[in-house]
Amino acid sequence: MAISLLALTRILLLLPLVNLSASKQGQLIELDEDSWHQLLEGEWMVEFFAPWCPACKVLGPIWKDFSQWSNDLGVKIAHVDLTVNPGLSGRFMVTALPTIYHVKDGVFRQYRGTRDKESFISFVEEKKWQGVEPVSAWKAPQSIQMSMVAQFFKLSMAVRGLHTTLVDNYGIPYWGSYILFALATIVLGALLGLLIVFIIDAVFPPKPLAAPAQAKGDDLAKGDTGGAESGTKSDEDEDLVDESPAEKSESSKEEEEVEDAKKSEEEKDTAGEVRRRNVPSSEEATAD
Incomplete structure (x- = not known):
């Protein structure tokens, strides 16, 4: 009886120690499309994986063991399943699996070191992440353009799901x-x-077109031309009702040139006759 009481007493004394050790162990946080904004505050190590990826299957147990050190290191450790959250693959520009990021107060740095627990611990504990170049501002996951990329990725997955539904459930051929x-x-x-x-x-x-003013100017030009040519119109010009002002002016110029040519010829003929009258003939000159 005394032995059983002693054993019970030891168990009761060890229970707080067990709870304390359990509380010291960290936990692996699972993020999704709605909760990824938690990365913008504090220090994080986050893994992006897919269940079908062989390298991700190898890293899974190592990452889980590393997460137990989160409280000791003062860092939160999380992972994201990209098959469930395709939009995050576009937001974080995940081009290879698995992809690991270190995040400090919204500044993202991609981890490219060895994938083992000791390397992860030293990367955080010794602050090796300070020597890694952060992701540029225009590629930051919280930027507007990356939010648009995330929406396109979500849309593509929705289209893919619709295509699968049409082919599998409704029997529609691929083409x-x-x-x-x-x-x-x-x-x-x-x-x-x-x-x-x-x-x-x-x-x-x-902009509104300036057609009325131009039409008014054309009307004034037509009126001036018509007044100047009213005295020189011929019968043929009056018959040509559809003739433009430019054509009328050209025809009147041609008529004036013809009349001037006729007048010059008549003047030449008149001058020749006058000379013939004034100059004496050869017979009269001999007689004199």
Whole structure:
């Protein structure tokens, strides 16, 4: 009886120590599309993986052991399943699996060292991340452009899911699904183009044309030309109702030139006759 009481007493004394050691161990945090913003505060080590990736399967147990040191290192350790959160693969520009980032107050640095627990611990404890160049501002996950990239990735996965549903559940052949997506792309592109045109017209309306002022100037020019040529119109010009002012002026100039030529010829003929009258003939000159 005394031995059992002593054993029970030891168990009760060891329980707080067990709870204390359990509390000191960290936990592996799972992030998704809604909770990734937690990375922007504090210090983090985050892994991006996919269940089908062989290298990710090897790293999984190592990363879980590393997460138990999170409280001792003062860093939070997380992982992201990209098959469930495809938008984050675009937001973080994940081009290879697994991909590991170190985050400090919203500044992201990609870890490219050895993938073992000791290397992870020394990277954080010795602050080796300070020697790694951070991700540029325009590629930062919290930037507007990367948010747009994330939406495109989510859209692509939605289209892929729809394609799988059409083929598997509705029995549509692959080429039929592709034709449907092509037609939908054309229709959506046309609607988007019209929307852009309407927005541009609303923001930058076209300038009004100066047609009335130009027409008034043309009328005045026609009136002046008609007054100048009223005295020199011929019968043929009056018949040409559709003739333009420029053509009328050219025809009147031609008529004036013809009349001037006739007058000059008549003057030459008159001058010749006068000379013949004034000059004596050869017979009269001999007689004298």
